[in-house]
Amino acid sequence: MSTLLSVEHLSKHYTLSGGLFGKERRLDALTDINLTVEAGETLAIVGESGCGKTTLGRCIIAAQSSSEGRVVYHPKSGGDVELTALSKREIKPWRKDIRMIFQDPMSSLNPNMRVFDIVAEPLRIHKICKGRELEERVISTLEKVGIPAEAVGRYPHAFSGGQRQRIGIARALVLDPKLVIADEAVSALDVSIQAQVLNLLEDLKAEFGLTYIFISHDLGVVNYIADRVVVMYLGHVVENAPTELLFERPRHPYTELLLEALPIADPLRRKGRKTEARGEIPYLGNRPVGCPFNTRCKYAEDRCRTEKPALRSIHGSAQEAACHFAEQLSLKGAYDDAPTKEFA
Amino acid sequence: MPLIPMGDKPILSISDMSIVFSSPDEADIEAVRQVDLTLTPGKTLALVGESGCGKSVTARAVLRLLDKNADIQRGSIIFAPGDAEATDIVQLRQDSLPLRAIRGNQISMIFQEPMSSLSPVHTIGDQIDEMMVIHEGLKPKQARERTVALLDQVGIPGARERADAYPFQLSGGLRQRAMIAMALACTPKVLIADEPTTALDVTTQAQILDLLRQLQADFGMAMLFITHDLGVVAEIADEVAVMYLGDVVEQGSVFDVFAAPKHPYTQALMSSIPKMARKADRVRLSPIKGTVPAPRDRPQGCAFTSRCPYAFEPCATIRPERTAIGDNHHARCHLLTRQPAEAAA
Amino acid sequence: MAVDTMTHTSMAAEAAGMPRAKRESHFGLMWRRFKRHRLALVSLWIVIAFYLVALLAEFLAPTDPSAYSARYTYAPPQGIQFFSTNEDGSWRFFPHVNGYASEVDPKAMRRTFVLDPEVEIPVQFFIPSEPYMLAGVIPMSVKFMGVTEARAPFYILGADRLGRDLLSRLIHGTRISLSIGLAGVTLSLFFGIVVGGFAGYYGGLFDSAVMRIIEFIRSMPTIPLWLGLAAAMPKDWSALQTYFAITIILSLIGWTELARVVRGRFLSLRTEDFVTAAQLDGASDWRIITRHMVPSFMSHIIAAATLAIPGMILAETALSFLGLGLQAPIVSWGTLLQDAQNIRTLASAPWLLTPGLCVIVVILAMNFFGDGLRDAADPHGR
Numbered sequence A: 001m002s003t004l005l006s007v008e009h010l011s012k013h014y015t016l017s018g019g020l021f022g023k024e025r026r027l028d029a030l031t032d033i034n035l036t037v038e039a040g041e042t043l044a045i046v047g048e049s050g051c052g053k054t055t056l057g058r059c060i061i062a063a064q065s066s067s068e069g070r071v072v073y074h075p076k077s078g079g080d081v082e083l084t085a086l087s088k089r090e091i092k093p094w095r096k097d098i099r100m101i102f103q104d105p106m107s108s109l110n111p112n113m114r115v116f117d118i119v120a121e122p123l124r125i126h127k128i129c130k131g132r133e134l135e136e137r138v139i140s141t142l143e144k145v146g147i148p149a150e151a152v153g154r155y156p157h158a159f160s161g162g163q164r165q166r167i168g169i170a171r172a173l174v175l176d177p178k179l180v181i182a183d184e185a186v187s188a189l190d191v192s193i194q195a196q197v198l199n200l201l202e203d204l205k206a207e208f209g210l211t212y213i214f215i216s217h218d219l220g221v222v223n224y225i226a227d228r229v230v231v232m233y234l235g236h237v238v239e240n241a242p243t244e245l246l247f248e249r250p251r252h253p254y255t256e257l258l259l260e261a262l263p264i265a266d267p268l269r270r271k272g273r274k275t276e277a278r279g280e281i282p283y284l285g286n287r288p289v290g291c292p293f294n295t296r297c298k299y300a301e302d303r304c305r306t307e308k309p310a311l312r313s314i315h316g317s318a319q320e321a322a323c324h325f326a327e328q329l330s331l332k333g334a335y336d337d338a339p340t341k342e343f344a
Numbered sequence B: 001m002p003l004i005p006m007g008d009k010p011i012l013s014i015s016d017m018s019i020v021f022s023s024p025d026e027a028d029i030e031a032v033r034q035v036d037l038t039l040t041p042g043k044t045l046a047l048v049g050e051s052g053c054g055k056s057v058t059a060r061a062v063l064r065l066l067d068k069n070a071d072i073q074r075g076s077i078i079f080a081p082g083d084a085e086a087t088d089i090v091q092l093r094q095d096s097l098p099l100r101a102i103r104g105n106q107i108s109m110i111f112q113e114p115m116s117s118l119s120p121v122h123t124i125g126d127q128i129d130e131m132m133v134i135h136e137g138l139k140p141k142q143a144r145e146r147t148v149a150l151l152d153q154v155g156i157p158g159a160r161e162r163a164d165a166y167p168f169q170l171s172g173g174l175r176q177r178a179m180i181a182m183a184l185a186c187t188p189k190v191l192i193a194d195e196p197t198t199a200l201d202v203t204t205q206a207q208i209l210d211l212l213r214q215l216q217a218d219f220g221m222a223m224l225f226i227t228h229d230l231g232v233v234a235e236i237a238d239e240v241a242v243m244y245l246g247d248v249v250e251q252g253s254v255f256d257v258f259a260a261p262k263h264p265y266t267q268a269l270m271s272s273i274p275k276m277a278r279k280a281d282r283v284r285l286s287p288i289k290g291t292v293p294a295p296r297d298r299p300q301g302c303a304f305t306s307r308c309p310y311a312f313e314p315c316a317t318i319r320p321e322r323t324a325i326g327d328n329h330h331a332r333c334h335l336l337t338r339q340p341a342e343a344a345a
Numbered sequence C: 001m002a003v004d005t006m007t008h009t010s011m012a013a014e015a016a017g018m019p020r021a022k023r024e025s026h027f028g029l030m031w032r033r034f035k036r037h038r039l040a041l042v043s044l045w046i047v048i049a050f051y052l053v054a055l056l057a058e059f060l061a062p063t064d065p066s067a068y069s070a071r072y073t074y075a076p077p078q079g080i081q082f083f084s085t086n087e088d089g090s091w092r093f094f095p096h097v098n099g100y101a102s103e104v105d106p107k108a109m110r111r112t113f114v115l116d117p118e119v120e121i122p123v124q125f126f127i128p129s130e131p132y133m134l135a136g137v138i139p140m141s142v143k144f145m146g147v148t149e150a151r152a153p154f155y156i157l158g159a160d161r162l163g164r165d166l167l168s169r170l171i172h173g174t175r176i177s178l179s180i181g182l183a184g185v186t187l188s189l190f191f192g193i194v195v196g197g198f199a200g201y202y203g204g205l206f207d208s209a210v211m212r213i214i215e216f217i218r219s220m221p222t223i224p225l226w227l228g229l230a231a232a233m234p235k236d237w238s239a240l241q242t243y244f245a246i247t248i249i250l251s252l253i254g255w256t257e258l259a260r261v262v263r264g265r266f267l268s269l270r271t272e273d274f275v276t277a278a279q280l281d282g283a284s285d286w287r288i289i290t291r292h293m294v295p296s297f298m299s300h301i302i303a304a305a306t307l308a309i310p311g312m313i314l315a316e317t318a319l320s321f322l323g324l325g326l327q328a329p330i331v332s333w334g335t336l337l338q339d340a341q342n343i344r345t346l347a348s349a350p351w352l353l354t355p356g357l358c359v360i361v362v363i364l365a366m367n368f369f370g371d372g373l374r375d376a377a378d379p380h381g382r
Helices: A053-060 A088-095 A115-125 A131-146 A150-151 A161-173 A193-210 A219-225 A242-250 A253-263 A302-305 B055-062 B099-102 B124-135 B140-153 B172-183 B200-219 B228-237 B254-259 B264-272 B340-344 C002-013 C025-034 C040-057 C166-202 C203-220 C222-231 C239-270 C275-280 C285-321 C333-338 C343-348 C349-379
Strands: A004-014 A025-038 A044-046 A068-073 A098-101 A181-183 A211-216 A228-233 A237-242 B012-021 B030-040 B046-050 B070-081 B107-110 B192-194 B222-227 B238-243 B247-253 B324-327 B329-332 C080-084 C093-104 C110-134 C138-147
Touching: A004 A053, A025 A044, A025 A053, A025 A211, A025 A237, A044 A053, A044 A219, A053 A181, A053 A211, A068 A228, A088 A098, A098 A161, A098 B012, A098 C275, A115 A131, A115 A150, A115 A161, A131 A161, A161 A193, A193 A219, A193 B264, A211 A219, A219 A242, A228 A242, A228 A253, A237 A242, A237 A253, A253 B200, B012 B055, B030 B046, B030 B055, B030 B070, B030 B222, B030 B247, B046 B055, B046 B228, B055 B070, B055 B192, B055 B222, B107 B172, B124 B172, B140 B172, B172 B200, B192 B200, B192 C110, B200 B222, B200 B228, B222 B228, B228 B254, B238 B254, B238 B264, B247 B254, B247 B264, B247 B324, B264 C110, C025 C040, C025 C349, C040 C166, C040 C349, C166 C203, C166 C239, C166 C285, C166 C333, C166 C349, C203 C239, C222 C239, C222 C285, C275 C285, C285 C333, C285 C349, C333 C349, C343 C349
Parallel strands: A044 A211, A044 A228, A098 A181, A181 A211, B046 B222, B046 B238, B107 B192, B192 B222
Antiparallel strands: A004 A025, A004 A068, A228 A237, B012 B030, B012 B070, B238 B247, B247 B329, B324 B329, C080 C093, C093 C110, C110 C138
């Protein structure tokens, strides 16, 4: 596998003006993010709201500017393209290769455009084809995602949520992209529709040789679809590991917390935990010193409150975690929640 | 019709309830069809289904919080607190005294979005005090003491100070806790929770579920929990009712239903969610084909006919009866009463 | 609850097959919602009727609006009658107006008119006339109605101090008053969209500056401002020049409201996912604005503009009434009402208030129509 995209020391901060006479405040949305995306893999970025996963996705695709660091794309044709250094015009050709699927199938489709035009728009912008060829390409892409050709003249409001999401996927795929960023692409859908779209994403990946960055808060879905998982907390990557390693034995206490909180659709595996004061995610502008997770971590020691742990490989394996005690802690994974025989 | 579960007497029994929506432009839509549900003190009934299946409408009907264009056309909702006479909530007049005495006092409700049920211009303490003053006739001082104790009980740190906070000053999780405290202000006998954790992060959701479980153990109220998340159902419910297009297609104890779902829709729903399994044990999801039809295109017989992999001859025309499968386990499916081969013959 | 019913209706729209609603565009949907609004629909027809009158002024007006006749000063409305009694008592279709019998009050030395039922002056339709240019472009030589008898009086709505036909003047005044509203709003719309659009799309310092300027303009009391500006107009300007000057003066304030509406829409649309999607498609700013953003709020802008027209018409009427707007010989509702300033005149010739009635009807109709449009354009409206 070759590296398709690398994110190096990426940071993003906002400056909140405090009004006319207030003090300006800095809000760090992303802090020193490093990761690589290998060609052909599905990389999941997970975390709770406000952890920066969406911002990271938008910085990678240059929908938002980043404050520091770089995002480098390595196209098959060779060479490195530093996306973060390109101007709007220079980046345009690369937009064909990196595409995005949005969360909300309602707001991501222009309500005033017919489905045909929505999917044709990127082809027209990049002047790839026109006339008959354009028509054929749009219709064949729509058919691949399961939208029948008769429906191309309709407006988005005539479709259900799941169908709209399929149209959004067609728009992303019509340019023959290499990398697709799916930002909570199935979160707004009903369970049965979600399964349809997940299967579709898998099939399309195999057919077109795609690479996915799959941003999600749903660990169940992530375990199903991802090859590798990046866990984010307060703008930091706290763990980055192949899916099975991470779910088998997390190395960061936050990952453990997420897995523990995940409800499993099996009453026999009901966790029946005791309410434990685990606190809440601190406000971004009020981040703890040291390890960002120390305020909620049940293993935190003095060192965690002063020294910020770096993301590092655990025992030289493919699993990376940003915790001082990653090697020592024995954290609980998600697979071995054996049914408690109590009910069986 | 409603089944009395082993042991405790039911406190709320919905039987044979149908709710019809009328609109000037279109034909009437029967959003809820002949639903039977029973709530027992200390137990949680989860009502699960996809959007538009009628689960929220059912829950709101219990408090008579339906829109003007919705009408409970048949059936009854019998509220039978042990210490008082049983009342049929359907028969009560809107805004009548007995209905208001039940609402918020005996039966209370929490919502997905706490901001919509908390007043933004009053402190949460004042809002909870008010409930106690109105329903229980407490003095403001006494009420505040109980409010603080309650806020403490729902896990709001620094309850005495936080009682003076406005809803917008609290985080999503704390707000949800404050709303729960408000719902519990008059120690209701029934708590209706309409997707209370859907808008929350997974760790906050776990905390709120813990809290609800804990409070149920403390107060012994019956709980009707509306959700679309089967994981949450498995976590919190004692019993579960699965709804599809206005029908309760299957209901029973959560262990029975999850262990051996009998209705094809329940089965399909279960196989639509990814299992927490290692790559080696991974199975491709088998989603339900197609989409939920519009209520007015609902098949005449079983609502699930158009998407059911096992649909056979009677399904399209005859609505299946509520059939008992086991102890307290019911489903509406023709497969339970006849054989496809027999029908074909 | 609202949410649940909504899912039901939207689910109903998603029904299998392809019912009529399926292919409808945004404007199609808007029209369907608009039609449900009865009052707005009626108002729309009223507005259309008024604009037709404005467009066909020369054709509809029986006489030249400036043709005067000293003989018929303050002649009262004749009305129009369609049937006449024959000598044998039977009825026949005979459109006519009655002539006048005049008497002179010997004390006040004032001439008063009474209708003389004996005199029947036939009214004819589509009669040939002096050649004229309809709306300044189409050469025509036929009028909608009139009397063919020479020197016969024809004052359906009465006459003014100089014996001019009020109906003809009203019809021509409609053209001026309504067109000034339209022109003013068009101008406002242009400024509003350009300024508001830039402010909303690019935001930042420019946005702040523009908004402060708008607030400054809006904080000025309008009537004195208009008065001042109108008073500064050179007296020797031609009718056309004053007309345009007044339009500009009215738009000077009008654009601010529209700019705010446009800016607000841009700001909210800028964060919509479909706009981000267009950016990620690689679309240029121009393409995003013209193809994706403007069509999305055009309906709202049209509604806002419709609601702005009545204000313009009222402002013109007020200025002209005060003698600071349009000046005679231009005929507008405002200048017509100027004749009705005097209480004594009003007492003897109350028909001079008819332009006021027109103003009220048009303003109300436009407001109802605009309200209906706004409700229909609102995607959350049902």
